[in-house]
Amino acid sequence: MDRKRIAGLLSSTTGLALTVGIAFVIVIILIFVLSKEPGRAIYYFFVGPFTKSYYFGNMLNQSIGLIFTGLGIAVAFRSSTFNLGGEGQAYAGAMAATVICLSLPSLTGIVGGTAAILGAIATGAFLAGLSGFFRMRWGTDQLISSFLISAAVILIVNYLVTGPLDDPTNSMLTTARIGQQYQFLRIFKPSKLDISIVFAVAAAIATYFFMQRSHWGYEMRMCGINREFSRYAGINVAKYLMVPMAISGGFHGLAGAVAVMGTHYRCLKGVTAGLGWNGIAVALIAKNNPVAVIPAALFFAYLDAGARAAMLHADVTFELAKIAQAVIFFLVTAQALYGFFTTRKRVAA
């Protein structure tokens, strides 16, 4: 490795450390201001997730969805396509998986489950692919169209959950429970951690190799870095305005399916809320590197788990995690903190 690269890596690592450090400092300050027992709250916030296997398992479980959505965003960003509709795609995926499971009550788990997962992926891919298609065809702004489609989809899924698919026997706003055979194996009881974490990790590694070594991955990356160059060299750049979006949407749909089949066993109202937005943060922390998405997702899940533990054992509330996440969100793209972006821009005239 040459010097420049190491320097770049270093400054990006220190930037990230600084970002996380600032987030923690703000959380600690907030706890001191708000809590009557700050020591206890801080202890549980930072150490809590590791004190009980239940917390720990749930933290890992929480990271599964974030790995999938983080991967979806990383693939899209790497290709310079913008998927802002993750929330809707994940929610629609959850709904698609639920509907398929509910309408195929007598199939075996493998067959019906595969159908449900594929259906969820296809749903997410279709929704995101639409935005890709509009941009490819007419140059419609992808950022905004994907958000708008997602916002509309969320409301429509809400309608399905609370209207025609509502389970009248349950007081919660939710669909009926999916069949036993479709529920993923729990591997770390009493926590909700299920077998799909294995798939998530495998998916991250597979995505890494897909992006680095596969035909499509290479062309997508080239388009992402320099579209003019790619077009000149004969890569079908139009195609790669849509393909990465569809892949991204597929990952989000998958995250939705896993939330239903692995954790909740039903499509609750807002079952995937936050997965889309946080997926963006996870991908940014990971610098769009698919393998780095795993620790980034774990870190986000850790913040959540810490706040939950602190809420149960002390007098602060769970939303403390949101503030920490917001601080990271704020700073993760701040070029002033990541020296190595800044030297790029200026070119001698």
Added chain:
Amino acid sequence: MSNTSFPIPMLHSTIRIMAPFLLAAIGGLFTELAGMLNIALEGLMLIGAFFSVIFAAATGSLFLGIALGIVASVLAAYIFGFISLHLRANIFITGLATNVFAEGLTMVLAFQIFGNKGVIRFANLPRLPVLSNPSLQRIPVLGDILVGHNILVYVSWLMVVLASIVIYKTAFGLRVRGTGSNPGAVEATGLSPRRYRMYAILISGFTCGLAGAILSLQLGAYVPGVTAGRGWIALVAIYLGNKTPLGILIACIVFGFAESLSNYAQGVIDVPADFILAFPYIITVVAMIAYSMIRHYRLRGSER
């Protein structure tokens, strides 16, 4: 539907409902003209909603409540602007951050102060004064629709006028628009584009704070997540309104009407409320696609 008086209260509530949209969108218009996609409107509104009702209840003064709500929101906008402009972060991501931050902060504070995260009612909260002028109200139709709202509704209309003047008649407006169209041109005259961007962000903080104040003071309570996507719809209104104050006004009337319709339609006609709420998003995406199609086919033949 034969009842002829039916549309009047619906139009009346349209006017009430659209006020927060209008205010947030007008603030967002400044940032948009300065060349920034401001998705923080939602979060800024939420902060305004929370702090205005808290301070109004604490001080017993409506004015102080609104003022401090706005201060909080402008402060948040400053943080948002500082990180985006001075630390050179991606404004889109920091906008998301602002929304997450607002959500977290209001929840945490509500919990710490009131011990719960649900709806917080305030017994002796001062009510927003309502403009009721019997002689004006006697004007047929218009009187029924336009009179009898709280004063902030009228403030929101005033803001539209004010914004038009500032944008089109003042040096400041010219500079903000120049910043958005070609920051290089502004820089070449010795002005700092970054400064005008910051001003625009602070203006959006101001109007969003006011928009939030309307939401919660109308209810007389703080409802978690009271903004419910209104900031996003305001953003949509800017695009649909073709980035002009008048266009935004029309877009907001449409959205206000849609929401009002959904309130009234429940039980009357068989369209689920969620579908009607989805309407602004769908209509905007269709409009966007149509717009880009037209542009695409106009450019064709020259560029490939």
Added chain:
Amino acid sequence: MEGITKFFAASGVLANDAVDLVVEEGEIHAVIGENGAGKSTLMKLLYGLEHADAGEITFRGEKVAIKDPFVANRLGIGMVHQHFKLVSDFTVAENVVLGSEPRARGPFIDRRSAVRDVSKVIEEHGFSVDAKRKVQDLTVGQMQQVEIVKMLYRNAELLILDEPTSVLTEQEIESLFNTLKNLLGRGKTIILITHKLEEVMQMSDRVTVMRDGKVVAVRDTKDVDKRELSRLMVGRDILLEVDRKPPTYGDPVLELKDVTIRCRGQGRPLLDRISFQVRSGELVGIAGVGGNGLAEIEDVIGGLRRATSGRIFLHGEDVTALGPEPLREVGLAYVPADRLRRGASLPTTVRENCIVTKHHDFLRTGILQKRGIRAFTERLIEHFSIDAVEGMPAGNLSGGNIQKMILARELAAETDFILFSEPTWGLDIASSQFVYEKMLELRQRGAGVLLISSNLDEILGLADTVLIMYRGRIVGRLENTESLSKEIIGEYMLGLRDDSQSPSAVASAEGSRG
């Protein structure tokens, strides 16, 4: 300006190295130099857009610190940038007053007096723009007038014009020069940045020559001639050392028939019925001044832009409608003019740059074969003696090595037709020489080579057939014989000669169409 030094840490470029520049009041002072000599940077320092690392600026006897254009304006320094700094959806008046708007009351702009004041400046100097029109509706020449009005409105005494003629038509240039003489008559001082010697001789009183960030000479214009200036600019008498053997032509590999590109809303087509062919073993050079259709020819042959009408044949196949990907399959190799954006992807590794046009060859069941790619890249690096490591980002390479890398990649395709566009622009002599040798090698091998270049030495030194473009048309087709000189080509390039208008040329064009 004295001892001005500017170093761009990011790119490692010492743009200005202890530069002294003295401009006397009431003169037109030309600053000349090749691309990248540091002229523009020096002017940006004077205008406050960049800040010097060392040195000082004295203006009218006083030491000044110009921290931003605002200060420059106040001192009476104005600048017209090469790329106009105008807000296209504003009116002329709005653009001119931006930043120093006349006020009615408080913050309100006094529109009427803005239009009136601006119109007054326009009239006084005999410009032809309407203060109330939107800038986007103006011609390029008019936009430049707006820029000049902008300076005059601010009472600039020292006017800097950065390459003002590069985008103008002949008539516009003439009217600009009249304007400048007029301004001089009113006691203004003008700095004219250019790399065109004609303009220096015609317009300036004195001239400062820059090369590689340094001032190499300051002369009174009347004491120098073009030859001396050009020698000073490039540091040597230009002379290409290439050994061009007599050509042997084969069948046509590329043929264009009446290729036209029209832009909506523009009267003159960008390309107007372009017809020519390149035979195997032939090196065809297309010369012209920028903006006369060279870039469009590059794009249309490269498949990046579609012809409005006309046909293109490559190896006998009709490729008119094909994009870059199928074109490369038919047999196109192409070294683009914009090598930093189009020709290479700077953040990407050398390896990934090298395989971009033929990565399909390294696929096995959809997976890129790392070992094969490495070996291939290392082979290219060796054969073309590129100073690089296969895993390093292309952006770390020098300009010459980036061009070698592109060359290596394009030549590796071993096609019988290769397009070169401005292949030595901004390269040092050794790298240019390398590129020339490769081009001649290809021609010798029997490939058809098309060279698009605004560098006449290159065209004269290499081409067998010379085509000259002017305003979208081919105005001259010449065999490159001993009698052909730069002066003759130059006359075609500037529109002074035009064979396409003569009856015989029209007849032959008609004939080829029939």
